[in-house]
Amino acid sequence: MQVFLTQVLNGLQLSMLVYLLAAGLTLIFGLMNILNLAHGAFFTLGAYCGVAVASATGSFWLALLLGPLLPLVLGAVLQSMLLQPLAERGRSTHLDLALLTFGLLFATAGAVEWLFGSAFLAVPTPPALAGHVSLLGISYPVYRLFIIGVGLSVAAGLTFVFDRTLLGATLRAGVDDRAMVTALGVNINALFAAVFGLGAALAGLAGVIAAPLTSVYSQMGITIVVETFVVVVVGGLGNLRGSFYASLIVGMTNAMSQAYLPEVEMFAIYALLIGVMIVRPQGMFRNVERVA
Amino acid sequence: MKRTGILAAAMLFAAGAASQVALAEDLPPLKIGLMLPYKGVYAVPSEGIDRGFQVALAEYGNSVGGRRVEVVRADDELTPNVGVQQFNRLVQLEKVDLVAGVVSSSVGIAVSGLADKAATPLVLVNTFADEITAKFCSPYVARTSFSANGFQYNSGKYWATHGIRTAVIMGPDYSAGHSFLDAFKRGFQEAGGKIVQEIWTPFQKTKDWGAALTQASNSGAQIIYSFYAGAEAVQLVKQHADFGLREKLPLVGDHWIYDQLNWSALGDLIVGPEFITTYLPTAKTEANERFVARYREMFRQDPEVNAELGYDNGKAIMLTLEKLGGRIPADKSQFIATMRGLVFDSPRGKVRFNASNSALLEKVYVVKIKKDPAGNLLPTYVDEFAGAEDLPGCTKSF
């Protein structure tokens, strides 16, 4: 029972980390039809920015604040200076763009390695979040609870923006029908760049908060981005709410298989994805709201 | 008459010197390929090995028998496929005379097969998996460190006879991990200990030990006995502390779990736990003091276990080359055969080789880290025991 409870928390913590990436990835796909394979690069960049800020100032909180900034800017620039012009040039299909971002993912890992070296950088856990607490008969690291908290707050914030604000309404309209947004008189390029930047910043945030837990290394984004793909596909490409539930499913599948069926831990989530694909080959990709 | 004698002697000497010079000029530099995983999980220990290797060569002024010694570096990326490509590049393109280095056992297994077929001497630095010099032994392959069994078998016996009755073993799911922990397990069980649970995490893929630590903490064992190195070691030690297990379920292991090169990343977590090591930087032997002095001079820091292993690797090669007068015999297996005959004093103790070209450990230390009032971290001697023999399994004779 103690193992089960701890694994529920571990699964939740894992889910929230992946959700921060998946939310951005799925919005970008829904709105711009770009499968951004380089999304993991922003995770890496956020983490390294966090390391740089934390080691310069000694403050994790400052790192948490400043770490996502570079991904935010780079994301917006990438979208408006490279991807959008290529997409408009007409010759590049969204498959080309996916392949382009595949190259970008590896180039970023290489660039980071070139700048920071290939060693794994350890980031100290902030003192306020160090140690562990006892709850429900188990002792659990405070920092992991913090990750769960951050993930849930972001999810709540995004849901609020998406469901209750004008920006959210515009985004929802854009996911359903791109032409409609233009018709509403919204500057579509600015909106795209903003959403891309926001998605990148969320991935960067995930990178900063993952740093004390898993260390920082050049290929951290490549590892996590594949899991993110599973989440956005299971959740339905472009479906924000779906990706939240899918994050939970993927995180829990990972955590439970590690504890109870370690033989399958490396491929359980992929088997899950394929299962979903067989049962709903087209359906899982569609935005649930649109079909209804 | 006397003058002519002197003259003749002088001429003879000059001729001799000239011929020596001629010999050195005739022969191109000796090239040694040094293959290490300079990137990724084992980047930090590899850096240490590389430095130790340089110290050994510097001791000989980077030349032997009048020939300059050149080092050509290659990165195997901890990946057998890349290791094979790099080995081929070193041997065929760079035309190295021998290949040194190699950390990962899986890369070691891959390239030792190649060295055997290509008849190129391969002097491995780490690759502790027992089968490298047993099932996969070759007259062209030697290992200058030790085998997993040599290091860990008696460790199992030691802990079982020092108050530990039950243990969880936890390690990376690849050959070195299994070799080390299986050796520990054999020793531990033979001395009456009980392994409660075995936890294997995917090598190079695990970043979160939450699940593994949770299971271990519920097993009811007295300790976790573990082998991890590089980045994985840092993560495990940190997460072990995060889950509050330092008192309840101590993490016991070797000098890679608590690697000196990781101390800055671990902070105060390094103070306290006992672990085993093959090298004591504070050892008062002539070989060690010479090594430490030169290392400090070259790199402005203290050597640690990885540097020592790199030094042994370079030292064994230079001693062998010295014996052979700076020439690689036509039958290249004779190079390894010569190395097998070496006995030398290394910073870690006396090094000798067994019949299947594997170096043996004289002794293993149990240490713990203490912090002095000035804040310096000092490895402190607790106990010691002898290294074990290698596992049998080499069916070839050479």
Next chain:
Amino acid sequence: MSTLEVRSLHKAFGGLDVISNLNLTVPPGQRRAVIGPNGAGKTTFLNLITGWLTPTSGAVLIDGQAVATHPEEVTHAGIARSFQRNLLLEDLTVVENLRVACQAFHPCRRVFWRSKREFGDLFEQARQAAEWMHLTDILEVPVTHLSYGQKRQLEVALALCAKPKILLMDEPAAGTSPQERARLIDLINRLPKDLTILLVEHDMDVVFATCDIITVLSYGKVLATGTRRDIQEDPAVIEAYLGRRHARG
């Protein structure tokens, strides 16, 4: 000579009936036009016949035989179609487009161990299809380099390669210039007389120039069927469609 028969065809998307209780019979050799205002369900109707959409209920029959429900099976059953928007193999030449289309009915279509050049009869068939649509001069030109009108001709020619009993055309003249349109009308009128044709078209000139009988759809229902005169005099049709246009014109 074949009859196309549609029996009480019904299609609903969600709660919306796009085609409801539609009955239609095209006798052998007839040229039938289906017209109707935007949103009348014309293209949906074609997609239902050709298996691109599955009807909620109802059936499509050729000479009394039910037609299967996958597009490729429909083609093999003898119904071929052209598309409203060009659907061509853009990077290939005209002759390769036609050759591949003919190959679908050739026993060699699954052969992977012999070169396609060994089956010379397919090139011959492709040339014949090209002749029907006046494409013989541009056989070796890649489709990307064709003019729009030529692409519309190829669109129909590809359907002819299936040697259909019934040919469905979805707005063949859509987007063409007056000259291109006249050419198309001419070519359609020269098609073999035993071919049953069902033409969905917006352009009344094309309809009147090529078809004998016209069916008017509105909101997924048949409003009227008859000759040009019958239709033009039908008050319901005038109300729904023709009236507005001709009143203005």
Next chain:
Amino acid sequence: MSEEVTIARTTARDDISPAAQVRRATFVLVGSAVLGALALPWLSTSYATTLAIEIMIAAIFASGINLLVGTTGLVSLGQGMFLGLGGYGIGIGTTVLGLPLWLSVPATLVLVATLAAAIGAVCTRTRGVEFLLITLAFSQMFYGAAIKLRLTNGSDGMSGIPRPDLGLLGLNADSPVVFYYYILLVTMLAVAAVWRIAESPFGSVLAAIRESERRAAAMGYAVSSYKVGAFVVAAVTCAVAGILQSQYTYFINPDSMSWQLSGEGVLMVIIGSTTAVAGPLVGAAVFVLAKQGLSVLTTEYMLFFGIFFMLVVAFFRNGVVEAFKSAFRSKP
């Protein structure tokens, strides 16, 4: 070089049709390539021979991918799984089950074909980026399985994979030169087979599917079964590359199923132009040589791989071969 110039002059004087010129030039090019390949071990260093072996194995892999990406228009990021399955197939066959190599190889290929048919049936229900993601998921699943399973010896991989026993011919395949000719033979057969398939009636259906899947269906083709067929052929070709790769290094490990490797394969195909027959060969050669050159110059392979990949996708979408062709065409 001078030889080519004279050929150009004579053909110009002969005043024969452009098509015949192209045919003759192709014949000369292919002929000299084959002759050069045959003579290579005698002309150059052993390292060049080793590189040539790596290029040829990569070329087979790229040919398999090209049938899917170039001919059928299905971009997969999971072909590494079939490369790995080929290697693991003969690894398990020979070292675990103790079967002879001549039995393990066909058994492996049949198994891969069967598996690919099942996987293909699932994957080809999607298209575009969805196809890319589902193939990636399948390959990650096999990658994870290879790391976890005892049968495949986990992340250590399997060693001791045998090369063919050529004792009957009085040859030893451990010798790099003999192995080179063995690889050369298999490569020529494999590339010719894939080329023949692309040029066959079946292949022209694949091209039709690439151009317009809806049109192919309207023409009367059962599109999904052709796509599965292409998937199977591509998989078997990649498995052949995997078998050779594992024989070359004498072992196989999970890294041959990584998605970076699959991506490298796609890159080779794009470099070599997806439509040219020699595309995969050219792409593989450019890629392997560039990678080797980079590894001598710099240790930051990944940075340059990434940048190279982006540049190729953005500016060389039609491949180096096409770029060359158009350069020649624009010459007066």
